[in-house]
Amino acid sequence: MAYGxxxxxxxxxxxxxxxARQCFLADRAPEEIxxxxxxxxxxxxxxxxxxxxxxxxxxxxxxxxxxLALLRSILRHADQTRFALAYRILWRAQxxxxxxxxxTDPDIARALNMHKQVRQDTHKMTAYxxxxxxxxxxxxxxxxYAWFEPDHYVLPSVAPFFSKRFVDMDWVILTPKGSLxxxxxxxxxxPTPCAKPKLSDDIDQLWQTYYVSTFNPARIKTKAxxxxxxxxYWKNLPETQLIPQMxxxxxxxxxxxxxxxxxxxxxxxxxxxxxxxxxEEAPALVQKTxxxxxx
Amino acid sequence: xxxxxxxxxxxxxxxxxxxxxxxLSDAAKYDASCSSSGAGKRDSAATKGLGSVSNGxxxxxxxxxxxxxxxxxxxxNFCIYDCAYCINRSSSNVPRARFTPDEVIWLTLEFYRRxxxxxxxxxxxxxxxxxxxxxxxxxxxRELRQTHxxxxxxxxxxxxxxxxxxxxxxxxxxxxxxxxxxxxxxRGLADYAPQKHxxxxxxxxxxxRTHIDAAKDRTLTGRKAxxxxxxxxxxxxxxxxxxxxxxxxxxxxxSLYTGYKLRRVYYSAxxxxxxxxxxxxxxxxxxxxxxxxxxxxxxxxxxGFQFSEITASRPDGMLDLELDPKLAWALANRAMFPIxxxxxxxxxxxxxxxxxxxxxxxxxxxxRHRQLRLEDLAKLKVSxxxxxxxxxxxxxxxxxxxxxxxxxQLFVPQPxxxxxx
Ligand code: SF4
Numbered sequence: 001m002a003y004g005x006x007x008x009x010x011x012x013x014x015x016x017x018x019x020a021r022q023c024f025l026a027d028r029a030p031e032e033i034x035x036x037x038x039x040x041x042x043x044x045x046x047x048x049x050x051x052x053x054x055x056x057x058x059x060x061x062x063x064x065x066x067x068l069a070l071l072r073s074i075l076r077h078a079d080q081t082r083f084a085l086a087y088r089i090l091w092r093a094q095x096x097x098x099x100x101x102x103x104t105d106p107d108i109a110r111a112l113n114m115h116k117q118v119r120q121d122t123h124k125m126t127a128y129x130x131x132x133x134x135x136x137x138x139x140x141x142x143x144x145y146a147w148f149e150p151d152h153y154v155l156p157s158v159a160p161f162f163s164k165r166f167v168d169m170d171w172v173i174l175t176p177k178g179s180l181x182x183x184x185x186x187x188x189x190x191p192t193p194c195a196k197p198k199l200s201d202d203i204d205q206l207w208q209t210y211y212v213s214t215f216n217p218a219r220i221k222t223k224a225x226x227x228x229x230x231x232x233y234w235k236n237l238p239e240t241q242l243i244p245q246m247x248x249x250x251x252x253x254x255x256x257x258x259x260x261x262x263x264x265x266x267x268x269x270x271x272x273x274x275x276x277x278x279x280e281e282a283p284a285l286v287q288k289t290x291x292x293x294x295x
Numbered sequence: 296x297x298x299x300x301x302x303x304x305x306x307x308x309x310x311x312x313x314x315x316x317x318x319l320s321d322a323a324k325y326d327a328s329c330s331s332s333g334a335g336k337r338d339s340a341a342t343k344g345l346g347s348v349s350n351g352x353x354x355x356x357x358x359x360x361x362x363x364x365x366x367x368x369x370x371x372n373f374c375i376y377d378c379a380y381c382i383n384r385s386s387s388n389v390p391r392a393r394f395t396p397d398e399v400i401w402l403t404l405e406f407y408r409r410x411x412x413x414x415x416x417x418x419x420x421x422x423x424x425x426x427x428x429x430x431x432x433x434x435x436x437r438e439l440r441q442t443h444x445x446x447x448x449x450x451x452x453x454x455x456x457x458x459x460x461x462x463x464x465x466x467x468x469x470x471x472x473x474x475x476x477x478x479x480x481x482r483g484l485a486d487y488a489p490q491k492h493x494x495x496x497x498x499x500x501x502x503x504r505t506h507i508d509a510a511k512d513r514t515l516t517g518r519k520a521x522x523x524x525x526x527x528x529x530x531x532x533x534x535x536x537x538x539x540x541x542x543x544x545x546x547x548x549x550s551l552y553t554g555y556k557l558r559r560v561y562y563s564a565x566x567x568x569x570x571x572x573x574x575x576x577x578x579x580x581x582x583x584x585x586x587x588x589x590x591x592x593x594x595x596x597x598x599g600f601q602f603s604e605i606t607a608s609r610p611d612g613m614l615d616l617e618l619d620p621k622l623a624w625a626l627a628n629r630a631m632f633p634i635x636x637x638x639x640x641x642x643x644x645x646x647x648x649x650x651x652x653x654x655x656x657x658x659x660x661x662x663r664h665r666q667l668r669l670e671d672l673a674k675l676k677v678s679x680x681x682x683x684x685x686x687x688x689x690x691x692x693x694x695x696x697x698x699x700x701x702x703x704q705l706f707v708p709q710p711x712x713x714x715x716x
Contacts (some may be wrong), residue, residue, distance in 0.1 A: 103675055104674045161347075184343075206405075209313050210320050214357060216357075221360025221361075225356040225357065228353065228356045272377075
């Protein structure tokens with residue numbers, strides 16, 4: 001028998017907080033507590049876990065806000081050791097109150113790294129979710145679905161972003177780590193894992209047209225592209241399947257531009273020049289407003 | 296795959312929406328600006344419409360390494376001007392097309408709903424008059440905001456000499472306005488864009504600056520001045536089409552940032568275009584040159600460098616292509632190093648090659664609580680090899696930098712060894 005808890009993958013900071021408090025009030029050091037993930041492989045030798053009992057009159061732990069924010073963030077990470085790391089930081093911070101500010105400390109360096117990954121995962125989700133239109137909702141609003149595969153448990157934290165941006169349409173985001181659904185009033189989170197749906201949308205074709213046309217074949221920087229848009233996202237994006245062909249065609253397109261002989265200007269240009277020349281002879285005709293920049 | 300400038304469908308009457316989207320985004324892509332930031336935060340929670348703005352999100356990347364954040368298109372690529380570097384100049388044979396304002400609005404909203412974009416960047420060739428062109432662009436912005444309750448990002452290109460009333464209205468709806476200076480020097484502009492005038496471009500910028508500043512103040516009566524482009528203004532310079540040196544370009548930037556309070560100056564390496572004008576150089580400048588200019592710009596905006604310091608040690612006025620400008624500056628000013636990791640002021644730490652803004656912040660916070668050793672920096676993902684000659688730390692002393700002759704060799708990327716066949 002050992003002290004500890006079995007925790008669900010979706011355990012958030014606010015669900016973990018009372019458990020950590022309980023361990024602390026029982027005066028259990030980090031080495032004495034086992035934080036086991038429900039999804040972890042169970043073995044025959046797993047000891048049963050019991051919750052430690054708080055001692056009477058024990059002082060509750062205190063944390064600076066910077067440390068609190070760090071723990072809140074790393075508990076969204078999928079790393080199975082996140083609960084143990086969070087408890088160790090909580091424990092150490094009681095005697096080292098500035099701990100979270102010391103980025104060179106090994107525990108903090110690891111936590112900051114996890115924090116960075118969570119932040120990135122959240123950010124990439126706001127960037128790479130693609131909604132596909134799917135009929136009309138019961139209330140007459142337009143209805144959209146998206147499929148996304150986040151690495152970490154970030155759904156509850158991205159919910160405000162999507163619900164405040166896509167307000168006038170209904171949408172559902174399905175992921176292997178649960179789903180979010182918006183109906184114009186509330187955003188519902190469900191932890192139930194979803195399967196990848198079949199989605200299609202005609203507008204994707206216009207988007208692909210845009211993607212191809214806005215690409216400049218004379219500058220190839222695939223490393224820069226990959227560092228921002230790693231391959232793991234490609235399979236769910238409507239535009240990335242075009243990349244191999246775009247790259248393959250680029251050299252020929254550039255060569256064609258270089259080989260092109262200067263051609264006579266179109267008739268339209270000559271008419272403009274003529275008009276300009278005659279305007280110069282008769283300055284009164286020059287329109288003062290004919291100056292500017294387009295692109 | 297069909298590419299826009301291949302000659303299909305020269306007949307404007309028969310172009311589908313998709314054909315025109317291809318042409319009018321192809322024509323807009325030479326503008327490097329795509330930022331959708333700087334406009335503060337807002338969302339649609341209260342207005343029940345569509346869209347929000349915060350830090351600017353890149354929704355996709357193309358293989359040219361550029362991000363797609365906005366739907367960047369032209370209203371039309373017809374143009375009565377003949378700027379040599381431009382694919383839309385009147386003497387070019389590219390197929391022409393135009394969108395109606397309603398089509399632009401529709402595309403913006405449908406793209407936005409699918410989370411492809413942060414908003415719209417609308418520009419245009421000049422048709423008929425400045426006011427005529429500008430008022431169509433303003434109409435797009437107005438209807439997006441008023442009719443469709445769209446709160447995403449809008450960037451409008453402004454047309455010089457458009458009437459002040461149109462400019463004020465544009466500022467009311469747009470998050471950012473811009474006008475391109477195009478060439479780093481007046482001479483370059485006169486040679487390549489004969490119908491444009493540097494004085495007029497600067498006048499427009501000055502006017503926008505006045506509006507932007509005024510919108511931040513309260514009026515005499517204490518009421519708020521009307522909204523005007525909260526994301527500020529930006530501009531772009533074309534690099535490598537004319538003879539301007541990096542020093543010319545950066546001194547231009549310096550006056551743009553300080554004189555007109557621009558938010559961003561973009562540098563766009565001159566890129567070959569279909570049906571290019573004969574007066575353009577045949578060869579594009581190395582992309583690395585553009586990259587070095589952005590690095591220099593970055594040093595100015597975030598690291599407390601002056602542009603003049605960055606180019607001071609370069610006899611030909613060109614940035615070192617082999618070394619990044621911060622490292623090049625440090626090697627040229629080696630007498631100022633090494634500095635003490637535990638005591639040097641933050642401003643000096645920012646000048647150490649290999650230390651970024653975030654690492655410097657982390658160092659300053661951590662050293663309040665403990666003495667830092669060189670090895671501690673590895674935890675911040677800093678390259679010890681690169682920074683070690685520039686720093687003293689607890690337990691580390693690098694010797695006088697000034698005395699090391701071969702320092703440059705230490706950093707210049709080594710040429711690949713040729714293998715015998
Ligand atoms: S004004 Fe000059 S830069 Fe602008 S679209 Fe016309 S030709 Fe191109």
